[in-house]
Amino acid sequence: MARRIARKSEKFKDFLHRVEGIDPSAEGSELFILDQESRELDEIAHGFRHSSLKTQLQQDSHLELYRSWAKVALCPSEADDIDKVCFPSPSPSTDGDPFKRLASHLRRFLVYALRKCVPRSNQDDCISYRVLVHYRRSMSFWVVRKYRERGIEPPSSSWIQGKMTEIMRLLQKHVQIRSHRATQLNRSRVGTWELMMMMDFDLRETPCIELTECHHLAWVIGRVAAVRPGSLAMAKHQGNRHLPYLVWGDLDIQRTDIEGMFYVKMTIRNLKTNSVDPEQEVDNKTLVLSLHSPKGPLTFELSAPHRILTIALRRGVLSGINTIDELFRGQEKNIIIKDEFKDKPVLLKGAPRGMSVKENEPMPSGALTDYLKLRGTKTGLTESITFYSIRRNTAQHLLSKVGADTTRAIMAHDPDSIVMEKYYTVDRTMLPDLTSLAIDDAAGGDANNRPLDGSLAFSRLNKEQMRRVSPMLNVLFRELREIDDEYPHDGDSKAQRNRDRVLRRAALQSVMKDLADEQRRRITIDESNMMARDLQSLGGEFNRRVLDQAKQYTTIGPDESTDEGDRALSTVGIDLECEFPEDEDVSIEEDAEDQFQDQIDRGEEVDAYPDELSDATVDIGNDLSKMDYATAARAAMEVWLAVGTEESQFGTKQKQGSMVICPLCRDDDTVDAETKAKLWVPSKLPRHMDGDFHSGLKKFIRRAQNTAREEGLRGPRCEICVAIAPSSITIPWHSSIKTLLAHVKSSTATKLVPGEAKIDEWWADREDKAQLCAAHDQVKRDLGWYDADFRGSLKHKAKSRAETDDYRNKRLATLSPAYSFANYTQLERPIPIGGGLQLGSTPGWINNRPGIVLGPIPGSGESSTTSMEESAVSKALKAAGDKVTFTPVDQLQPPSLPERYRPYVTMGHIPTNSSIEEKLSERKGKGKGN
Incomplete structure (x- = not known):
């Protein structure tokens, strides 16, 4: 459609004058088309649900529950028109209430819901009063709608709410339900210290810098501007909004007078993601924020403009700018974004396991919290954090700096709203020094005097505690599984995995709480002061790399220090699908003399402690402060762009796992x-x-599928039949790959098998049928159907089966001690027992894997000794010495099995010593040396 140059010239009044006198029923006329459209839309508008998508989904869910309840409690046998049962027609009543049955149904339904609905908090016995309010609101909507659909005047909304409120208030008093759920709201706050700590950790361990830099940019914008996650990424229930996420067209980037310092004007178009009401959007359409570069070089990690430009350079977003030199040396005021990128998202969606990003797909808003929460767990934070933790901390900070009105405007709250005071700044009463204010102490009373001890980074777990987390979690998880009454021991694997996730989450919460309590009990004043100095110094690993990179531009030379700081944590993640990984590295560090023995032998001077004793050790903060701003900014962007390359110390996982x-x-x-x-x-x-993806069989299947797709066939066709059949014959297609494989597999050199009953046997009536069968078999042989590895590598399959069996045995061993194998010492060498037989490993092969001992050999006690001579087995076992213990037959006990396993285990008779002799005699009689 051509672009409109100006607005419409014909007004509505002019249009009515122009069409006056035209018959609306005249087909083809403009008036007829418009009239038909208005009638169709009028019909569609009857009963149109204009609530938000989230509200509609909740209403549908409650209606479905109400219908299911009615089928069970009201009419189990008749369910032809369930709505008439759920919403009965009004009937005369002695008390003058025609909807008495309806009120009874709704009240009873609320009682069922209260007793059987699962509360969100594990500390509650039933749902809260607020949940009942949602049920009341939904049922009020459906009562009015369902009666009007049947042409019946519905009861008033006040009558419906009054009847349901009566039972709700009675339940609150009778059952003592809570007004809100018992779980406390998440009040955690994430500030500068926590973000910089997680950024340093994430840069070291990231497998995909393209995904990591998207999350880091979102953290920085959230810390600076207190934005919601749904304003940056794709939130749920967006309705029909246009581009409901941050795009490149929302950014206006400009240069400043200082080289390397930039300014970004960001327009937020998605402010309240849970509302699609056009009448409400008029009050709060967009929000324009200013993102400035930091004044000093110590906090480049929190520079939103430099991070935005780094991402833009990596993706080629900027017009006429492809390198950092072109960006810094340009004299144009405005930095232009290419037209093809203006509608593309800034934050991209990550691929599975975070190994890459999906081009042009917006990041879900929920991924921002999931990613942040996982990084907080990996860095040792003891509290659960979300993206709103950043927004909450920023709101608290802005409130103390610019006041409540400006803070409320930045957070896109209405001027008369109290949401900020109710949910975001509830801790503001903790900030002032009330004692100093009361006694008029001039040295105190600062409202901004938040102690650093309140930072989550200050109370994080140390390295030793993080090493203990996984073993503690695994032990506690197994204990919880054994005592859990709801665990589906006899259920399917899916039900067990779901319950395992619940138990692992409970174990994680319990262990983290215990470790946090231990940290609070044991921390000393000196340790507290040291951690405070480390946080305030901002001497993170990123600043170390920025300093090294900046020195290359000032001809100082690269820093030779190899000290990368105290890495507080391992890279252990929390995966509720599997066992918690445990650190099994118990290797002992070499002695100092052994480490430097080569240098000592050559007579060189040994510098054992270069970082502590060298005069070249520098103060990172002072050196960066003395740097030219443009040099430091360039170095920071170079560090980000180089993550994952051979030259960078960041992105070790990305370098180790480079995608091929x-x-x-x-x-x-x-x-x-x-x-x-x-x-x-x-x-x-x-x-x-x-694997079998590149096996001959899979290639045969893919060729058949590709051919059927290219030729427009309804099913796959045998390529062998196509190759041997005359050109005049049309080869029929098979209904599925299964029947095609059955045809090829069953056909031999003497016969051809159709594979399914309805397929045309094109070879049946031909005179050269024998030759066709032979040719079919020859082509089949050439394609490798008779090769041993045609269906996949036999070695790989054997390895996969062994891994599966090993994993199954480990799982069984964790279920009960009855499945655990004995830990006896393995014999050093095979012991001959006669008849060419040996007890133990194969001669000449050293087996380093522990052997499986099924139990003590029965019949070795004195009570079971026979008059026969000592057998060869007894001699061999006696030669083994103390490595094998014996138990008399009369003292042997069957293994103790849990009650749930006993129906599946059958215990056999205990063999005697004489039965073993008989078996050995039979083998001797068959011939020696076998």
Whole structure:
């Protein structure tokens, strides 16, 4: 459609004068088309639900529950028109209430809901009063709607709410339900210290810098401007909004008078993500924020403009700017964004496991909290944090700096709203020094005097505590599983996995609480002061790298220090799907003399403590402060752009897991373009290449599917039949891959089998049928159908089965001690027992894996000794010495099994010593040396 130059010239009044006198029923006329459209929309508008999508989903869910309850409690047998049962027609009543039955149904339904609905908090026995309010609101809507659909005048909304409120207030007094759920709201706050600590950790361990820099940018914008996650990323229930996330067109980037310092004007178009009401959006359409570069070089990690420009350079967003030199040396005031990027999201969605990003797909708003929460756990934060923790801390900070009115405007709250005071700044009463204010002490009373001890970074777990987390979690999880009455021991694997997640989450919360309490009990004043100095110094690893990079531009030379600071945490993640990983590295560090022995032998001077004793050790903060601003800014952006490369110390996981393309997929004509371009982690690629994806069978299947897709067939066709059949014959297609494989597998050199009953046997009436069968079998042989590894590598399959069996045995061993194997010492060498047989490992093969001992050999006690000569087995076992213990037969006890396993285990008879002799005699009689 051509672009409109000006607004419409014809007004509504002019249009009515122009069409006056025209018959609206005249087909093809402009008036007829408009009249038909108005009638259709009028019909559709009847009963149109204009509430938000979230409200509609809740209403639908409550109606479905009400219908299901009515089928059970009101009419189990008749369910033809369930709405008439749920919303009965009015009937005469002695008390003059025609909707008495309806009121009874709704009240009884609320009692059922109170007793059987699962509360969100595990500390509550039933749902809260607020949840009942939601049920009342939904049922009030459906009562009015359902009666009007049937042409019946519904009861008034006040009558409905009054009847349901009566039972709700009675339940509150009778059952003593809570007004709100018992769980305390998350009041955690994440500030500068926590963000910089998590950024340093994340840069070291990230496998994908493109995804990491998106999250870091969101953290910085949240810390600076207190924005909601739904204003930056794609929130749920957006309705029909246009671009409901931050796009490049929302950013206006400008240069300043100082080289390397930039200014960004950011427009937030999505302020209240839970409302799509156009009448409400008029009050609060957009919010324009100013993002400035930091004045000093110590906090470049919190510079939103530099992070935005770094992402723009990496993606090629800027017009005429492709390098940092072009960005810094340019003289144009405005930095232009390419037109093709203006509607593309700034924050991109991550691929599974965070190994890459999905181009042009916006990041979900929930991913911001999930990513932040996981990084907080990995860095040792003891409280659960969300993206709103950043917004809450920023609101508290802005309130003390610019006042309540400006803070409320920045947070996009209405001027007369008290949401900020109710949910975001509830801790403001803790800030003033009330004692100093009361006694008029001039040295105190500062409202901004928040103690640093209140920072989550200050109370994080140390390295030793983090090492103990996983073992403690695994032990506690197993104990909880054994005593859990709701664990589905006899259920399917899906039900067990779901319950395992619940138990692991409970174990995680309990362990983190215990460790946090231990940290508070044991921390000393000296440790507290030291941690405070470390946080205030801002001497993070990122600033170390910025200093090293900046020195290259000032000809100072690279820093030779190898001290990277005290890395407080390991990279252990929290995955509720599997066992918590435990640190098994118990290697002992070498002695200092051994570490420097080569230098001592060469007569060189040994510098054992370069960082502590060298005069070249510098104060990072002072050196960065003395740097030219442009040099420091350039260095910071160079560090970000180099993450994951060989030159960078950041992104170790990205370098170790550099994504590669499968060479077999690249050379396979049957593989589609998307699969060929798929990037693999090097550690995972061998398993893919050795698997059955590139086997001859899978290639045969893909060729059949590709051919059917290209030729527009309804099913796959046998390529072998196509190759051997005359050109005049049309080869029929099969209904599925299964029947095609059955046809090829069952066909031999003497016969052809159709594979399914309805397929046309094109070879049946031909005179050269024998030759066709032979040719079919020959082509089948050439394609590798008779090869041993046609369906996949046998070695790989054996390895996979062994891994599966090993994993299954480990799982069984954790269920009960009855499945655990004995920990006896393995025999050092095989012991001959006669008849060419040996007890133990194969001769000449050293088996380092622990052997499986099924139990003590029965019949070795004195009570079971026979008059026969000592057997060869007894001699061999006696030669083993104390490595094997014996138990008399009469003292042997069956293994103790849990009650739930006993129906599945059958205990056999206990063999005697004589039965073992008989078996050995039979083997001797068959011939020696076998």
